[in-house]
Amino acid sequence: MWQLFAFPLCPFSRKVRLALAEKGVAYEIVPQFPWEASDLFYALNPAARTPVLRHEGKDLTLIDSQAICEYFEETVERGRLILGPxxxxxxxxxxxxxxxxxxxxxxxxxxxxxxxxxxxxxxxxxxxxxxxxxxxxxxxxxxxxxxxxxxxxxxxxxxxxxxxxxxxxxxxxxxxxxxxxxxxxxxxxxxxxxxxxxxxxxxxxxxxxxxxxxxxxxxxxxx
Ligand SMILES: N[C@@H](CCC(=O)N[C@@H](CS)C(=O)NCC(=O)O)C(=O)O
The missing domain is CATH 1.20.1050.10 (Glutathione S-transferase Yfyf (Class Pi); Chain A, domain 2)
Structure with missing residues (x-):
């Protein structure tokens, strides 16, 4: 299961959440404020910025809303969001x-x-x-x-x-x-x-x- 490190009013996490929902990708939220970064969050993203998306099973950490959205655009057919010529x-x-x-x-x-x-x-x-x-x-x-x-x-x-x-x-x-x-x-x-x-x-x-x-x-x- 994907884990999204995010806080409710992070607009970049919201962009990722919308894209994941449109594509039908399941995830759980790990509440994270950048100003109270946990050791785990620092280890995943030394810039201590949300959103960070982590998949333990795949040993994969994705950082930056655009990089995350592009990753799912390349790997999930459903709900194309960067489309056309x-x-x-x-x-x-x-x-x-x-x-x-x-x-x-x-x-x-x-x-x-x-x-x-x-x-x-x-x-x-x-x-x-x-x-x-x-x-x-x-x-x-x-x-x-x-x-x-x-x-x-x-x-x-x-x-x-x-x-x-x-x-x-x-x-x-x-x-x-x-x-x-x-x-x-x-x-x-x-x-x-x-x-x-x-x-x-x-x-x-x-x-x-x-x-x-x-x-x-x-x-x-x-x-
Ligand atoms: N370009 C990044 C921007 C991420 C970003 O600025 N996140 C804010 C929260 S909305 C943050 O973590 N700010 C803390 C900081 O910059 O120290 C993205 O698209 O993910």
Missing amino acids: AGDRAEIRRLTALFDESFFADVTHPLLHEKVKKRLVLGQPPDSAALRTAMRLVHEHLDYIDWLIDTRRWVAGAQLSLADFAAAAQISVADYLGGIDWTGHEEAHGWYRVMKSRPSFRPLLAEKMEGVPAPSHYADVNA
């Missing part, structure tokens, strides 16, 4: 990287730092200027998703792909932390409701992070 696959990888890197840096990471790490680890109040900046930048990302969904059916093209799951994983964490305002983003909002309604999303919406309450709309697939 080479040009389409390049576009899926471009947009996956955009959400993993830019959305995370602009929005998810500041929200996690200000609202989770400061509260649970550092015992400090959030910096309201940093939160305002993240709330401003989220609109630029949602504008881009509006445009993508307006010009193609899914984020990276005509087919549902890893880029949709990477984007939805980041947004779901930002939404949990009260960082998403859908005003003026009908296309992006409609797309996210569809993503939220997928069976693969249900376990994420049901999960809570201790000490960090979610807003009431968070788990509502119609909200």
Whole structure:
């Protein structure tokens, strides 16, 4: 059985969980906060970053959400997420990287730092200027998703792909932390409701992070 070292609000672990669920790969979660890394976790990943996926029987450790998703794309036929001709696959990888890197840096990471790490680890109040900046930048990302969904059916093209799951994983964490305002983003909002309604999303919406309450709309697939 695969073991996923993860914590509930890690967007990269969420991306992996969505991909594994879409592909029908079973796993169990080993709760792991990067800021409380166990000796075992350090031994598996000296960078002490989640997600890490371990299979004891195969003596295999996979690190980094993209490496993990690509591994299962290469080894599991079901639920193709990087699909189509080479040009389409390049576009899926471009947009996956955009959400993993830019959305995370602009929005998810500041929200996690200000609202989770400061509260649970550092015992400090959030910096309201940093939160305002993240709330401003989220609109630029949602504008881009509006445009993508307006010009193609899914984020990276005509087919549902890893880029949709990477984007939805980041947004779901930002939404949990009260960082998403859908005003003026009908296309992006409609797309996210569809993503939220997928069976693969249900376990994420049901999960809570201790000490960090979610807003009431968070788990509502119609909200
Ligand atoms: N590129 C990596 C990013 C992983 C990452 O940044 N994980 C965060 C948690 S969401 C982490 O462990 N941060 C702790 C640190 O960077 O020290 C991936 O896609 O897996």
